[in-house]
Amino acid sequence: MPVKKAHPEADSPHGDIAAAETFVGTGPTDHPDLAERESRWNYALVGSGLGVWDHNYRLNRKYYSPTWKTIRGMAPDEDVAGDYEAWLQLVHPDDRDFVVHAIERQNAGDPEYQVFQYRERHRDGRWIWIDCRGACVEWDENGVPTRVVGTDTDITARKEAEETLSRLSRRLDLALEISRIGVFEADIENDVVEWDDRLIAIYGMQGAARKIGGDAWAKRLHPDDRERVLDLADRSVESGSDFQQEYRIIRGDGVERIIRARSAFFVDGNGQRKLIGANWDVTEEVALRDELQRAKDLAEARNRELEAAKESIEYLALHDYLTGLPNRRYLDKMLDDRAAECRANGLALAILHIDLDRFKQINDTLGHRAGDAMLQHAAHVLRHSVRAADFVARIGGDEFVILCAVDPASMKIANLAERLIRELRRPVRYEGHDCRFGASIGIAVNGGAKLDAKQTLLDADIALYRAKGLGRNRFEFFSASARDDIVSAKRLADxxxxxxxxxxxxxxxxxxxxxxxxxxxxxxxxxxxxxxxxxxxxxxxxxxxxxxxxxxxxxxxxxxxxxxxxxxxxxxxxxxxxxxxxxxxxxxxxxxxxxxxxxxxxxxxxxxxxxxxxxxxxxxxxxxxxxxxxxxxxxxxxxxxxxxxxxxxxxxxxxxxxxxxxxxxxxxxxxxxxxxxxxxxxxxxxxxxxxxxxxxxxxxxxxxxxxxxxxxxxxxxxxxxxxxxxxxxxxxxxxxxxxxxxxxxxxxxxxxxxxxxxxxxxxxx
Structure with missing residues (x-):
């Protein structure tokens, strides 16, 4: 860690230890014991991950160890520029003022600042946490520090672990608070139970100590449930199996409540067998459950009446709620009816399958209310563009179908399609916006004794697919080749x-x-x-x-x-x-x-x-x-x-x-x-x-x-x-x-x- 100048000649960041963590000024020695001790210390420092720094202001010598550089993403043999102000810019902005003060106090020999922590920018751009430990080891005759030595340690992983643990703890506490779950831990051998504040509140024992004797819980059990619950608890303790039960209690204020409890055994670090568990008040839940059961019983009793009503409602529900047009169910019913009429009168059944173009963009940009308004407008155009005998239905989303009985030789269907496209392309004013959409139309016409209305509807759908594929805002008549193309495309899709x-x-x-x-x-x-x-x-x-x-x-x-x-x-x-x-x-x-x-x-x-x-x-x-x-x-x-x-x-x-x-x-x-x-x-x-x-x-x-x-x-x-x-x-x-x-x-x-x-x-x- 670079340190602020404590001497007029000190102009660079901390010096460090030699390439193998050897302190500045340590030279070769012929004394074997000294060399061995020095080697031992160097290896210990390298193995510990400590980055050593040494500031010798008297000799104007600074040195960083290779580990010190590695911590910051530098190469071990890389030279350090040593500009204190430049290094200070690498310190996290939130830590900068503190670091300046801490360095000054550390240089002054203040024991409170021999160790401090801060964040520094790593070479790869991320922030790392540094644990800085340093102290003055030499002073001049005026008491001015002339040498400061210390170590830096990368504690990023530890900080992240601490934050993770803190976050998990907050989440658990918040979850327990929101769910109003009380937690206890029981020492089986010593018959002592530690209750948290939520559990004390659930049992109405405010003011009681957190550590409570095992019999305190038993005393709160409802008299009618006590024998059953205690018997289950004893068997759980003997067998070591989990305890799960629902029972009534009498709170300290005399109010009866229903409690759901779950607990499990574990052995702590000291080898002591303990029980941890959770209780929560389910009085309202049980009441609701009972009420739902009563409602279920009533519903089953009236099932036949409801089924009859449902059939009636389904019969009547043949129209789209938004546009007032017949819906898909009504269309399915009318297909066979209109086909029978055409066969009886020697007419052809023409089916126009209409899909609105650019409708989704209006829905996505102006909202569903705008989309609903466009659907209502489209329904109005379709209803007023056809004859009174023609049938118009909205079959879902932005799709509509028109059924027309026509003379087999008539070309009026093409004219109708052109008119519909022209009318639907006109801009629609909605809340200050000019909304524009169009329509693609697929047309299928069939007649004769073998008229199949459902197949004709499928043919119109194929024609619509072709119209959309050819550029939209157009109409296309069904052809056998179009069907072949659809079949081929379907096969390729599969x-x-x-x-x-x-x-x-x-x-x-x-x-x-x-x-x-x-x-x-x-x-x-x-x-x-x-x-x-x-x-x-x-x-x-x-x-x-x-x-x-x-x-x-x-x-x-x-x-x-x-x-x-x-x-x-x-x-x-x-x-x-x-x-x-x-x-x-x-x-x-x-x-x-x-x-x-x-x-x-x-x-x-x-x-x-x-x-x-x-x-x-x-x-x-x-x-x-x-x-x-x-x-x-x-x-x-x-x-x-x-x-x-x-x-x-x-x-x-x-x-x-x-x-x-x-x-x-x-x-x-x-x-x-x-x-x-x-x-x-x-x-x-x-x-x-x-x-x-x-x-x-x-x-x-x-x-x-x-x-x-x-x-x-x-x-x-x-x-x-x-x-x-x-x-x-x-x-x-x-x-x-x-x-x-x-x-x-x-x-x-x-x-x-x-x-x-x-x-x-x-x-x-």
Whole structure:
């Protein structure tokens, strides 16, 4: 611990003991006993974990022992700057004034301050607790301290244990206080029981001593319960089994109460057999229990009447409480009725399945009251847009169904759908806000003798799924091909879920290279599906379905865990993979538990980067995304912007997000050799990155010309088939050791350099 100057020449922190804890001024000695004693003390100090410091102001010599430095995260052979004021800034702000005073008193020889404790900033940034012990050992003729010697000990673990114990004690005490549980401990051999204050209050024995004879409890037992309870207690003591019972007591004030008791035996540190237990007053609980039992008996007696009432209520409950429209139960009843009518009258049954678009955003931003108002508005529009004979139902959430009996050749259903979409897209004023939503509509029309209304409803649902998939705010008619697509998508969805259980999703890796040296700079992790039938599938074959299943985040997490394990394997094999980058979905960025899940992986700071697609809107990301991005930085996880140049991230959003790296989309790289305009555009992006201190990676590097041009433009990192294709983890070590990506490029670069020197420069075209 550095000490404030006690002498005009003292300008540095405490000196310390020599490399093996040898005190300053101790020189080599030929006396074997002295050397042995010195060695013994040195080893003892090292073994004890004491960091020794020695301030010799007369000789202007300060010294720290290696242990003293290690405690603070310094190397044992590291020089100490010795600036007292600079060291003082490492002391916790709450402890600083105290430490200054304590050092002054310690230098003055005040025995009250020979030992004091404080917090100091460790080299890795955390706070550690130091136990400082020191004393003056030499003074000059004026009584001014000329030498102060002492030790520092890291007591952080002890302090944390003390705080944990204190916290647990507070929790236990609070829990007992809240639950009004009284606790006792009985010495079986000496027939003495120690009651806490809560137990004394429960038994109405205020003013009694905490240590009470064993018979005090027995005297409080209700006369009708005493024999039974005492008999059970005696048998418990004899057998050593736990005691659990409910009984009545007569309190000190004469009031009768019901007590529930539990106790267990243990042997203390002195080998004494003791009993610890808890009592709590359950008088009100028992009364409530009895009342509930009476109510239960009454309910069972009236069960038939209630069942009859329930059937009546269910029959009448065919309408939605919010909109007043028929509900799903009413719709199920009407399907068969309307189908029978259509078959009898030679008409077709048209079913429109309507789903409101952007309704969830209104609900989430303006609240459920606003959402309810929008549902009521939508119900009003639907009810007043159809004929009186048509049937409109709300079947749940933001979904509605319309049943229409139409002429099989009529095209009026399409007109109705267009009108509904147009009306529902109109803004709705709510509490000063213009709320906008739309509608996607699936339509199925069926008629004839084999009309199946339930199947027609399923067909309308399929058509709705297609309408939403094609961009929303539109309508689609059912077709057999749409059904086939749905069946195929359903089959693929089932296979994805099975594949997750079977760990069929695996990482592939594409190496990234320094544009100047072609050294390995990192690796991008790519998700692949090892399908048991179709082989290795890329994300374009399964990503859309995975997003519908809401399992993209699960796949991201699995790929990250596998990538971290593969990186550890590569490092063990002596390969240097500076960084792995993994894709992160927009939905995963909204996960409130993302930080907790990542901390559990114990990711090495700087070893991982998360790639955000530029198509994820960075300009208006919500609070959850912003909070998670902040957590990523705290965990030492870098942020990369993927596919830059083809999305919609603005320069302002880049400044706000401050990513570590931009990845230029392969579409901008592809035409570099042929297009001067493309080279100017890519060069501008690289210049933007350099001005913002952001590294730039080029994707889609497929030819030697790409490599040459991008190096000339100042790109930092290259990734593409010209250097390395995606490969499984097992192929990475042999590929890197072979260095095949360098073959031919070294000679080509030498030739290019020679030609540039030999030929007059000219503007690239």
């Amino acid at each position: 296979q994805i879920l099975i594949g997750l259980d079977r760990h069929e999703f695996v990482p592939f890796y594409q190496l990234q290279f320094d544009a100047g040296t072609l050294d390995v700079a990192g690796v991008e992790t790519l998700a692949r599906w090892q399908h048991p039938v179709h082989g290795l599938l890329t994300p374009d074959r399964f990503l859309d379905i995975a997003e519908d299943l809401d399992v993209v985040s699960t796949i991201d997490a699995l790929i990250l865990e596998r990538a971290l394990a593969d990186r550890r394997t590569w490092i063990k094999e002596g390969l240097s993979i500076p960084k792995i980058s993994v894709n992160v979905s927009a939905r995963r960025l909204t996960d409130p538990d993302l930080g907790k899940k990542l901390r559990a992986l114990k990711i090495e700071p700087g070893a991982v980067a998360f790639e955000l697609l530029e198509s994820i809107s960075l300009d208006d990301c919500d609070k959850a995304v912003a909070a998670n991005l902040k957590k990523l930085r705290k965990l030492g996880i870098d942020i990369h912007i993927d596919d830059f140049g083809t999305g919609h991230a603005s320069i302002v959003s880049l400044l706000r997000l401050s990513p570590n790296t931009l990845k230029i989309d392969r579409e901008l790289i592809r035409m570099l050799p042929q297009s001067a305009e493309q080279r100017k555009l890519v060069g501008s992006i690289i210049d933007i990155g350099r001005s913002l201190n952001i590294l730039v990676i080029a994707e889609g590097v497929e030819t030697a010309d790409h490599i040459r041009i991008l190096e000339q433009l100042g790109c930092d990192t290259l990734q593409g088939y010209a250097l390395a294709r995606p490969m499984p983890a097992t192929q990475i070590p042999s590929f890197i050791r072979a260095g095949s990506w360098r073959h031919g490029l070294t000679a080509a670069r030498a030739l290019q350099t020679h030609l540039r020197r030999a030929l007059p420069s000219r503007t690239a075209k």
